[in-house]
Amino acid sequence: MYNVNCDVAIIGGGPAGLAAAIAAKKEGAEKVLVLERDNAPGGILQQCIHPGFGLTRFKAELTGPEYYGRFVDEAKEVGVEYMLDTMVLEVCNETNEVVCTSSRYGLTCVKAKSIVLAMGCRERTRAGIMVPGTRPAGVYTAGAAQRLVNRQNIMVGKKVVILGSGDIGMIMARRMTLEGAQVVMVVELMDYLAGLTRNRVQCLDDFGIPLKLAHTITRIEGNERVTGVWVAPVDDKKQPIADKAEFVECDTVLFSVGLLPENELTRKAGIAIDPVTNGPAVNQYMQTSAPSVFACGNVVHVNDLVDNVSEESERAGKYAARYAMGKLDGEKKIVKCVTGRNVRYLCPQTIEANEVDGKVTLYFRVLQPEENVRLVARCGDTQLAKCKEFRVNPGEMCHLTVATKDIDGDVTVDVVKED
Amino acid sequence: MKKEIICTVCPRGCHIMVEGAGDTVSSVEGYACKRGLEYASAEFAHPVRILTTTVKVTGAQESLLPVRSNNPIPKEKLFECMDVIRAIEVKAPVNCYDVIVADICGTGVNIVSTKTVEAE
Ligand SMILES: Cc1cc2nc3c(=O)[nH]c(=O)nc-3n(C[C@H](O)[C@H](O)[C@H](O)COP(=O)(O)OP(=O)(O)OC[C@H]3O[C@@H](n4cnc5c(N)ncnc54)[C@H](O)[C@@H]3O)c2cc1C
Ligand code: SF4
Numbered sequence: 001m002y003n004v005n006c007d008v009a010i011i012g013g014g015p016a017g018l019a020a021a022i023a024a025k026k027e028g029a030e031k032v033l034v035l036e037r038d039n040a041p042g043g044i045l046q047q048c049i050h051p052g053f054g055l056t057r058f059k060a061e062l063t064g065p066e067y068y069g070r071f072v073d074e075a076k077e078v079g080v081e082y083m084l085d086t087m088v089l090e091v092c093n094e095t096n097e098v099v100c101t102s103s104r105y106g107l108t109c110v111k112a113k114s115i116v117l118a119m120g121c122r123e124r125t126r127a128g129i130m131v132p133g134t135r136p137a138g139v140y141t142a143g144a145a146q147r148l149v150n151r152q153n154i155m156v157g158k159k160v161v162i163l164g165s166g167d168i169g170m171i172m173a174r175r176m177t178l179e180g181a182q183v184v185m186v187v188e189l190m191d192y193l194a195g196l197t198r199n200r201v202q203c204l205d206d207f208g209i210p211l212k213l214a215h216t217i218t219r220i221e222g223n224e225r226v227t228g229v230w231v232a233p234v235d236d237k238k239q240p241i242a243d244k245a246e247f248v249e250c251d252t253v254l255f256s257v258g259l260l261p262e263n264e265l266t267r268k269a270g271i272a273i274d275p276v277t278n279g280p281a282v283n284q285y286m287q288t289s290a291p292s293v294f295a296c297g298n299v300v301h302v303n304d305l306v307d308n309v310s311e312e313s314e315r316a317g318k319y320a321a322r323y324a325m326g327k328l329d330g331e332k333k334i335v336k337c338v339t340g341r342n343v344r345y346l347c348p349q350t351i352e353a354n355e356v357d358g359k360v361t362l363y364f365r366v367l368q369p370e371e372n373v374r375l376v377a378r379c380g381d382t383q384l385a386k387c388k389e390f391r392v393n394p395g396e397m398c399h400l401t402v403a404t405k406d407i408d409g410d411v412t413v414d415v416v417k418e419d
Numbered sequence: 420m421k422k423e424i425i426c427t428v429c430p431r432g433c434h435i436m437v438e439g440a441g442d443t444v445s446s447v448e449g450y451a452c453k454r455g456l457e458y459a460s461a462e463f464a465h466p467v468r469i470l471t472t473t474v475k476v477t478g479a480q481e482s483l484l485p486v487r488s489n490n491p492i493p494k495e496k497l498f499e500c501m502d503v504i505r506a507i508e509v510k511a512p513v514n515c516y517d518v519i520v521a522d523i524c525g526t527g528v529n530i531v532s533t534k535t536v537e538a539e
Contacts, residue, residue: 039480049485049533051469063471065485065534069515150473153482178472178501198427202468205425206494390431390451 002105004083006033007324008317009098009112011088011265014043015306016297016313017118018071018080023317024116025078029324032080033110035100037087041075042068043120044143045306047150050171052198056307067306083108091115091269093290113324114292116316117266117280121259121298123168131163133220136227142168142256146175155179157252161229162186163217166395167195167304169256174203184250185210187217187231189238192369194258194395196304216240217253226251259302269293274349277301281349284360284404285328286316294320301347301363304397308363335407340414342366342373344394351407358404366415369393374416377402379409388418424462426455435459467491471533472504474519478538479511485533486519492528499524511538 007029010017013036024032034041045053048064055061058070085103092099098110123141138157140148146168148154158181162169165188173183186204191214193200204211212231218240219230232245261279272289274281279300280288286296296316297309322328333353337346346364362377371391377384377400384402392398392415400413420440426433433455438446442464450456461467470492473483492500500523509519513536520530 049473049487050471051487061469063485063487063533066487066515069534150485151481151483153473153475178470178497197425197430197432201425201427206468396430 002102002108004033004108004110005112006031006081006110007113008032008116008320009096009110009114010034010116010118010317011091011098012036012043012118012120012297012299013038013041013082013084014118014120014297015045015068015071016120016299016309016316017041017043017116018068018075019310019313020116020118020294020296020317020320021080022071022074022078023314024321024324025075025080027318027321027325029321032321033112034075034080034082035086035088035098035110036082036084039085041072041082041084047143047147048171049150050175053306056305057310064306071310083110088119088265091117091265091293093269093271093293096292114294114320116320117288117293117295117299118297118313118316119262119265119299121261121302123255124258124260125255131217131220133229134222136220136222136225138222138226138252139220140252140254142166142172142254145252145254146172149175149179155181156254157181157226157250159184159250160252160254161217161231161248161250162254162256164188164256164258165190165194165200165211165213166256166258167199169254170195170199170203172254172256173209174207177207177209181252183207183209184248185212185231187212187215189216189234190214192393194256196395218242218245220253221247226253229253259298261299261302263299266295266299274345274347276345277347279347282347283334283350283352284315284348284358285319285352286312286348287319287323287328292323294323301345304395308397312363336410337362338410338412339364340376340412342368342370342392342415343413346413351404351411353404353407359401360404361399361401362411362413363397363399364413365394365397366392367394370415370417372418374418375400376414376416378412378414379407382406382408384411422463424459426450426458428454428458437463439463466494468494468497470497470500470530472501474504475508476513476536477508477510479536480539481536484509484513484519484536486530487533488523488528489516489531490528492523492526496524496526500526500530504530511536 045064296313
């Protein structure tokens, strides 16, 4: 077996891994090594050729390749090293060893002082949500279709129905339309949009693509190739009303039904997973239940804005570097972050309340859309932070920043209705 | 003519009613801030969009080069621009922001590369 030593090993070279690597180098870690299974860094942004990235960070509307391109340039400047075409198979947090296979070196063991998990997420598939019917060609996840169209020059179909109103699905609706396909409709189970309003306007309304809220696909038809789908409205228990189902002709179905953090490695390493986010539970340093292992980006929780991914990943990289240099010591007063009214999950899940003048940003998603609300973070009855919002919805992440010196117990976040 | 425009400037997504004829706006209602007023008026008179797509690239490891319009293009010209871009093939190496099509369809806007692609 080939052996490599480094200070910080980073698994995944997407936007999360790149930002963590740069931050670790800047914090003073000597050898920072990114392990990436693809033949180039960039992660999923390589196929996200549309604009909408970097508004917060660069105050410009960049495309995916422009956004990660800036990080690739900076990584080069500060001396981040890569092993590309390298698939990580196992992480051992006790010995800090990462086992991988590389097309160049074969089976390789990377020995590190700290490890950053940045493997991103994968899409939920048709099997994941169980749509009955035959198994013809022409059924894709929206992300797989995006990769084929934008990176491999393979057009996936001519007449398309999309299930799910997530951003990737809507962006593919526009992409396929511009490439000459007809997008017949976008079908959404919930009675509200899953993605951003902006994408609805610019990807669906602009091209007259109908959005069917509170509808679902009940069946896919076709033997060799898809010939159509049955689309039915749902009742208030989300059950399809079968006798109102209509047949919609199409040759392609795209599923845009959500993303799941990619955590096989994390689970195998015995690191604690939050059952709601499906990602590792972390504290404000993005440190997992294994002290030498940090995590950031979509592997922790699915982000809608890559700008947030870069921010939290810089934190992961910075503290992973400090840990590797023996500068992150373990004096601990750990408090939990607790989900209150209309909060689905919170990240970080724990806070180390030991810094004198530290600040922690709590990222969270609501369970239900609501209007005229106040976001409140509190310790018992003491308010730590609050903010008014006109509208919240599960598709757009919320955040509140609290000072660690004010924290003397578990932190609860509530979304409170204003009258 | 009356038109409902959903403001996309911030996540609040106000539904704004704009009235006018051609590119003159006579009344705007339902916006919650000045940015929304500006957006809705511009969107009514001259809707524009950033266009992103790909062109074929030869002599490189990858087969497609992502490109964008360096400025927004009138919405009604998007398909015309796509027809021009579809016929184009470039040769590696290409740098990020190299001009791929200058002044596309007389819009004064350039189509530029969004990625650096090295020759194989
Ligand atoms: C299809 C799709 C489309 C998206 N579109 C948008 C969008 O339009 N706008 C937006 O803001 N966000 C979008 N997102 C969200 C976007 O993924 C995140 O904002 C951002 O890319 C997350 O970065 P990341 O580094 O965490 O993950 P990724 O970009 O997924 O990077 C993870 C990297 O880890 C590598 N990896 C995984 N497992 C291993 C392993 N075992 N060994 C070695 N390497 C490994 C992968 O190859 C990949 O390069 C999209 C996500 C998906 C899945
Ligand atoms: S009008 Fe103002 S508040 Fe309303 S969506 Fe537009 S920018 Fe936001």
